[in-house]
Amino acid sequence: MWQALRLSLQTATLATAVALVLGVPLAWVLARTAFPGRRLVRALVTLPLVLPPVVGGVALLLALGRNGVVGRWLDSAFGITLPFTTAGVVVAEAFVAMPFLVISVEGTLRTSDVRYEEAAATLGASRFTAFRRVTLPMIAPGVAAGAVLAWARALGEFGATITFAGSFPGRTQTMPLAVYLALQDDPAAAIALSLVLLAVSVTVLVALRDRWTGAA
């Protein structure tokens, strides 16, 4: 059980990190630039919100599986295989969790004043410097709130994970998978696992959300 919990916490945290690295620049592009097809990109980004996670897992298999569009190339060029590995769990969780982060950050960016970026530009800051030193610190609460949401979503991820990464104890069996499997032969254990997961989630959410999104 502790093995599954530890794996869950690790993969959810890594997935949040991945979502931050990809999602924050993506949110900036969506909020601050105009390009043809932006609506389509936004729709694609938020697709995992409405897609059944199992379908998301199937999509990931088709794209990143050993015979998938990208997966085949990853395999032959780098010898990297994602399905049914811990890295695969992180990918599945990030795929499902990232929209929460992107939506939160994009919303904060839209309400933040573009003129601060202009002020930074008149002081000699490149767009990247302005983003890093002015915009990012100013939207930090929105980023943090988005990260907490994404982390919580990743921690509870089930469908995409079991489809894309399977359920190998110690490697890809996260808490929600362990709960589901335990439910079939040991319902009491399943309840215990559920309570542990619930306690961890509530503790983290209370601690982080209040600290970052409360009185800043």
Add this chain to the structure above:
Amino acid sequence: MTQKAVAVEETVPAGASGLDAHLVVDRGTFALDVALTAAPGEVLGLLGPNGAGKTTALRTLAGLTPLADGHLRLDGRTLEEPARRTRVTPDRRPVGVIFQDYLLFPHLSALDNVAFGPRCHGMSKAAARALAAELLDRMGLADHAHVKPRRLSGGQAQRVALARALATRPRLLLLDEPLAALDALARLEVRAELRRRLAAFEAVAVLVTHDPLDAMVLADRLVVIEHGRIVQEGDPAEIARRPRTDYIARLVGLNLYQGSAEGHAVRIGPGFAFTTTEELTGPAFVAFAPSAVTLHRDHPASSARNAFRAQVTGLESHGDQIRVALTAAGFPLTADLTTIAVAELDLHPGADVWAAVKATQTHAYPA
């Protein structure tokens, strides 16, 4: 040999220091087309009503709004010229901006706000902070260096914004309504201080304002913009004495009429003409202060050479005087009277009176 000389001439044309700009912006419903020049050390004031295009002009100078046509040269260097596909991005222009609400970065201390520009220009963190500390010290803000902007007063924030803009040693300083965010009391003090600092600034400064007092006090030369065009330019005293549009006349508090002059008479409209001391021919303006107007119940038998029937349309207090709005032969006219005079004449909206202006108190000039 000759080629070399030409090349040198092209990079630094003789006498090309300062600002030389022809700003053209076209946004469909709004078009800006103004030509501005200013010498180093000069403070150029852009004055105009809201929506006239002052702030747009300022944004094009900073590079935040692209030009559609025209050119922008600073100290002989072309910063933007659409016809030649030249455009220097804002971060590479030697321009400092003080924004209307200052836009101090809220998450940085006053010191780090000022050090931001030098840091972006490649200065080390320690050197940038030392420079920022020195600038803040010179602004009398040494004690507030580590305070976040939201804990600064309006006047202090303005000084930090000025220090931040000056920290990159700009060759063009832009100020967008620098006093608008301040309350009346702070304005008085900050205006005097800003005037001192602008006088000491060695490069070009361009100031945008809709407040005539700020413009008169802070600028060496004024450019009045209405509907995206320059309607008048000159030194502040000249503009205050000889306004050329209703907007400027209202700003400087004068009655202004345009008509056609013949000798000592300027005919404005049917039944409405002024006798003036100046002798002119052709299109002309007549201007006079509201305090030069006297009101009477009967036709004045005084030495006032200009008298008309007028009707009161409104009254409002104006300092210790009453400002009376009237119409005379269909033209608006304002008069400043004492409270006693208003009471004695029993003035009220709709009242018919005689208005008189002495010829010696009018000022006529060619249109």
